[in-house]
Amino acid sequence: KNQVEQSPQSLIILEGKNCTLQCNYTVSPFSNLRWYKQDTGRGPVSLTIMTFSENTKSNGRYTATLDADTKQSSLHITASQLSDSASYICVVSASEYGNKLVFGAGTILRVKS
Amino acid sequence: NAGVTQTPKFRILKIGQSMTLQCTQDMNHNYMYWYRQDPGMGLKLIYYSVGAGITDKGEVPNGYNVSRSTTEDFPLRLELAAPSQTSVYFCASRNERVSSYEQYFGPGTRLTVT
Numbered sequence: 711k712n713q714v715e716q717s718p719q720s721l722i723i724l725e726g727k728n729c730t731l732q733c734n735y736t737v738s739p740f741s742n743l744r745w746y747k748q749d750t751g752r753g754p755v756s757l758t759i760m761t762f763s764e765n766t767k768s769n770g771r772y773t774a775t776l777d778a779d780t781k782q783s784s785l786h787i788t789a790s791q792l793s794d795s796a797s798y799i800c801v802v803s804a805s806e807y808g809n810k811l812v813f814g815a816g817t818i819l820r821v822k823s
Numbered sequence: 824n825a826g827v828t829q830t831p832k833f834r835i836l837k838i839g840q841s842m843t844l845q846c847t848q849d850m851n852h853n854y855m856y857w858y859r860q861d862p863g864m865g866l867k868l869i870y871y872s873v874g875a876g877i878t879d880k881g882e883v884p885n886g887y888n889v890s891r892s893t894t895e896d897f898p899l900r901l902e903l904a905a906p907s908q909t910s911v912y913f914c915a916s917r918n919e920r921v922s923s924y925e926q927y928f929g930p931g932t933r934l935t936v937t
Contacts, residue, residue, distance in 0.1 A: 742924050803924065
Protein backbone atom coordinates (compact mmCIF):
# COMPACT_ATOMS: atom_id res chain seq x y z
CA LYS A 711 0.00 0.00 0.00
CA ASN A 712 1.29 3.46 -0.88
CA GLN A 713 2.06 5.32 2.32
CA VAL A 714 3.89 8.38 3.55
CA GLU A 715 4.89 8.46 7.22
CA GLN A 716 6.16 11.62 8.89
CA SER A 717 7.93 12.10 12.17
CA PRO A 718 7.72 13.57 14.66
CA GLN A 719 3.97 14.27 14.81
CA SER A 720 4.69 17.56 16.54
CA LEU A 721 7.70 19.55 17.63
CA ILE A 722 8.34 22.63 19.75
CA ILE A 723 11.60 24.54 19.34
CA LEU A 724 13.01 27.88 20.45
CA GLU A 725 13.29 30.72 17.98
CA GLY A 726 16.69 30.69 16.28
CA LYS A 727 17.21 26.95 16.65
CA ASN A 728 17.44 24.45 13.80
CA CYS A 729 15.25 21.41 13.33
CA THR A 730 14.86 18.45 10.99
CA LEU A 731 11.63 16.77 10.00
CA GLN A 732 11.55 13.23 8.61
CA CYS A 733 9.53 11.54 5.89
CA ASN A 734 9.56 7.83 4.96
CA TYR A 735 7.55 6.55 2.03
CA THR A 736 6.56 3.32 0.33
CA VAL A 737 5.01 4.90 -2.78
CA SER A 738 5.72 3.17 -6.08
CA PRO A 739 6.31 4.10 -8.83
CA PHE A 740 8.05 7.31 -7.81
CA SER A 741 7.81 10.54 -9.77
CA ASN A 742 8.67 13.30 -7.32
CA LEU A 743 8.62 14.29 -3.66
CA ARG A 744 7.34 17.60 -2.35
CA TRP A 745 7.37 19.44 0.93
CA TYR A 746 4.53 21.84 1.68
CA LYS A 747 4.02 24.36 4.47
CA GLN A 748 0.46 24.77 5.72
CA ASP A 749 -0.36 27.65 8.04
CA THR A 750 -3.40 27.22 10.28
CA GLY A 751 -6.59 27.85 8.32
CA ARG A 752 -4.76 28.17 4.99
CA GLY A 753 -4.01 25.97 2.00
CA PRO A 754 -0.64 24.22 1.60
CA VAL A 755 2.17 26.20 -0.04
CA SER A 756 4.98 24.44 -1.87
CA LEU A 757 8.49 24.66 -0.40
CA THR A 758 10.45 22.22 -2.60
CA ILE A 759 9.86 19.61 -5.28
CA MET A 760 12.50 16.95 -5.98
CA THR A 761 12.63 14.33 -8.69
CA PHE A 762 14.44 11.00 -8.55
CA SER A 763 17.77 12.45 -9.66
CA GLU A 764 17.86 15.27 -7.10
CA ASN A 765 19.12 14.54 -3.60
CA THR A 766 19.02 18.05 -2.12
CA LYS A 767 17.12 21.24 -2.75
CA SER A 768 17.04 24.53 -0.86
CA ASN A 769 14.50 27.30 -0.57
CA GLY A 770 15.90 30.01 1.67
CA ARG A 771 16.20 28.58 5.20
CA TYR A 772 14.54 25.33 4.13
CA THR A 773 16.66 22.48 2.79
CA ALA A 774 15.14 19.19 1.69
CA THR A 775 17.08 15.99 1.08
CA LEU A 776 16.00 12.84 -0.73
CA ASP A 777 17.44 9.33 -0.59
CA ALA A 778 15.49 7.41 -3.23
CA ASP A 779 17.28 4.18 -2.38
CA THR A 780 16.09 4.13 1.25
CA LYS A 781 12.88 6.04 0.40
CA GLN A 782 13.55 8.73 2.95
CA SER A 783 13.43 12.50 2.87
CA SER A 784 14.13 15.19 5.41
CA LEU A 785 13.34 18.89 5.70
CA HIS A 786 15.88 20.95 7.60
CA ILE A 787 14.89 24.39 8.88
CA THR A 788 17.75 26.70 9.80
CA ALA A 789 17.56 29.59 12.28
CA SER A 790 13.86 29.12 12.92
CA GLN A 791 11.49 32.09 13.13
CA LEU A 792 8.12 32.47 14.78
CA SER A 793 6.54 32.53 11.31
CA ASP A 794 7.83 28.98 10.71
CA SER A 795 5.11 27.72 13.06
CA ALA A 796 2.94 25.60 10.77
CA SER A 797 2.25 22.06 9.62
CA TYR A 798 4.85 20.64 7.22
CA ILE A 799 3.52 18.06 4.83
CA CYS A 800 5.54 15.54 2.84
CA VAL A 801 3.90 14.45 -0.41
CA VAL A 802 5.06 11.74 -2.80
CA SER A 803 3.80 11.56 -6.36
CA ALA A 804 3.41 8.25 -8.19
CA SER A 805 2.55 10.08 -11.40
CA GLU A 806 3.73 13.18 -13.22
CA TYR A 807 0.11 14.18 -13.75
CA GLY A 808 -0.49 15.04 -10.10
CA ASN A 809 -3.43 12.69 -9.77
CA LYS A 810 -1.58 10.13 -7.67
CA LEU A 811 -0.24 12.22 -4.81
CA VAL A 812 0.11 10.49 -1.46
CA PHE A 813 0.06 12.98 1.40
CA GLY A 814 1.62 12.50 4.79
CA ALA A 815 -0.34 13.61 7.86
CA GLY A 816 2.18 16.38 8.52
CA THR A 817 4.47 17.48 11.34
CA ILE A 818 3.15 20.36 13.42
CA LEU A 819 5.98 22.72 14.26
CA ARG A 820 5.69 25.38 16.91
CA VAL A 821 8.45 27.94 17.27
CA LYS A 822 8.37 29.85 20.52
CA SER A 823 10.27 32.91 21.69
CA ASN B 824 -3.45 37.45 -9.93
CA ALA B 825 -5.77 36.33 -7.14
CA GLY B 826 -4.55 32.74 -7.63
CA VAL B 827 -7.02 30.05 -6.51
CA THR B 828 -10.13 31.32 -4.74
CA GLN B 829 -12.75 29.24 -2.95
CA THR B 830 -16.20 30.10 -1.65
CA PRO B 831 -17.67 29.83 0.88
CA LYS B 832 -15.03 29.80 3.62
CA PHE B 833 -17.34 28.03 6.08
CA ARG B 834 -20.65 26.21 5.76
CA ILE B 835 -22.90 24.15 8.00
CA LEU B 836 -25.25 21.72 6.26
CA LYS B 837 -27.97 19.46 7.56
CA ILE B 838 -27.91 15.79 6.60
CA GLY B 839 -29.47 15.31 3.18
CA GLN B 840 -28.98 18.88 2.00
CA SER B 841 -26.98 19.68 -1.10
CA MET B 842 -24.50 22.42 -1.93
CA THR B 843 -21.81 23.46 -4.38
CA LEU B 844 -18.32 24.47 -3.35
CA GLN B 845 -16.94 27.01 -5.77
CA CYS B 846 -13.36 27.13 -7.03
CA THR B 847 -11.92 29.64 -9.48
CA GLN B 848 -8.37 30.22 -10.70
CA ASP B 849 -7.13 33.13 -12.78
CA MET B 850 -3.74 31.69 -13.79
CA ASN B 851 -5.00 29.90 -16.93
CA HIS B 852 -3.93 26.56 -15.45
CA ASN B 853 -5.21 23.51 -17.29
CA TYR B 854 -5.16 21.01 -14.42
CA MET B 855 -7.44 21.43 -11.40
CA TYR B 856 -7.99 19.23 -8.33
CA TRP B 857 -10.33 18.84 -5.37
CA TYR B 858 -9.02 17.42 -2.08
CA ARG B 859 -10.45 16.85 1.37
CA GLN B 860 -8.44 17.06 4.57
CA ASP B 861 -9.66 15.27 7.67
CA PRO B 862 -8.13 15.94 11.12
CA GLY B 863 -4.79 14.16 11.59
CA MET B 864 -4.89 12.71 8.08
CA GLY B 865 -3.25 13.50 4.79
CA LEU B 866 -5.18 15.16 1.98
CA LYS B 867 -7.16 12.82 -0.25
CA LEU B 868 -7.95 13.49 -3.92
CA ILE B 869 -11.68 13.59 -4.71
CA TYR B 870 -11.77 14.56 -8.40
CA TYR B 871 -9.45 16.17 -10.89
CA SER B 872 -9.63 17.73 -14.34
CA VAL B 873 -6.99 18.03 -17.03
CA GLY B 874 -8.90 20.65 -18.99
CA ALA B 875 -12.32 22.07 -19.77
CA GLY B 876 -14.81 19.29 -20.37
CA ILE B 877 -12.60 16.55 -18.92
CA THR B 878 -12.93 15.22 -15.37
CA ASP B 879 -11.90 12.04 -13.62
CA LYS B 880 -12.29 10.38 -10.23
CA GLY B 881 -9.64 10.47 -7.57
CA GLU B 882 -9.23 8.31 -4.51
CA VAL B 883 -12.47 9.26 -2.67
CA PRO B 884 -15.13 10.37 -5.22
CA ASN B 885 -18.26 8.80 -3.67
CA GLY B 886 -20.89 11.37 -2.72
CA TYR B 887 -19.42 14.11 -4.91
CA ASN B 888 -19.74 15.37 -8.47
CA VAL B 889 -17.76 17.89 -10.49
CA SER B 890 -17.96 19.73 -13.78
CA ARG B 891 -15.44 21.79 -15.76
CA SER B 892 -17.18 23.92 -18.34
CA THR B 893 -14.47 26.60 -18.38
CA THR B 894 -10.72 26.69 -17.72
CA GLU B 895 -11.23 28.95 -14.71
CA ASP B 896 -13.97 27.19 -12.74
CA PHE B 897 -14.12 23.76 -11.14
CA PRO B 898 -17.15 23.47 -8.80
CA LEU B 899 -17.62 20.50 -6.45
CA ARG B 900 -21.18 19.35 -5.82
CA LEU B 901 -22.43 17.46 -2.74
CA GLU B 902 -25.87 16.03 -3.50
CA LEU B 903 -26.96 14.37 -0.24
CA ALA B 904 -24.73 15.60 2.55
CA ALA B 905 -23.67 13.05 5.14
CA PRO B 906 -21.75 13.52 8.44
CA SER B 907 -18.81 11.65 6.85
CA GLN B 908 -18.39 14.60 4.49
CA THR B 909 -17.51 16.92 7.35
CA SER B 910 -14.04 18.05 6.35
CA VAL B 911 -11.93 20.88 4.98
CA TYR B 912 -12.00 21.00 1.19
CA PHE B 913 -9.13 22.37 -0.88
CA CYS B 914 -9.08 23.18 -4.55
CA ALA B 915 -5.76 23.30 -6.39
CA SER B 916 -4.53 24.07 -9.88
CA ARG B 917 -1.44 23.35 -11.91
CA ASN B 918 -0.01 24.57 -15.22
CA GLU B 919 0.98 21.28 -16.83
CA ARG B 920 1.90 23.09 -20.05
CA VAL B 921 5.15 24.39 -18.51
CA SER B 922 6.09 20.95 -17.22
CA SER B 923 5.77 22.13 -13.65
CA TYR B 924 4.74 19.75 -10.91
CA GLU B 925 3.73 22.72 -8.76
CA GLN B 926 0.16 22.73 -7.46
CA TYR B 927 -1.31 25.95 -6.11
CA PHE B 928 -3.91 25.56 -3.39
CA GLY B 929 -6.86 27.71 -2.47
CA PRO B 930 -7.58 28.77 1.14
CA GLY B 931 -10.08 25.96 1.75
CA THR B 932 -13.76 25.56 2.65
CA ARG B 933 -14.58 24.17 6.10
CA LEU B 934 -17.78 22.12 5.87
CA THR B 935 -19.72 20.68 8.79
CA VAL B 936 -22.63 18.29 8.22
CA THR B 937 -24.92 17.75 11.23
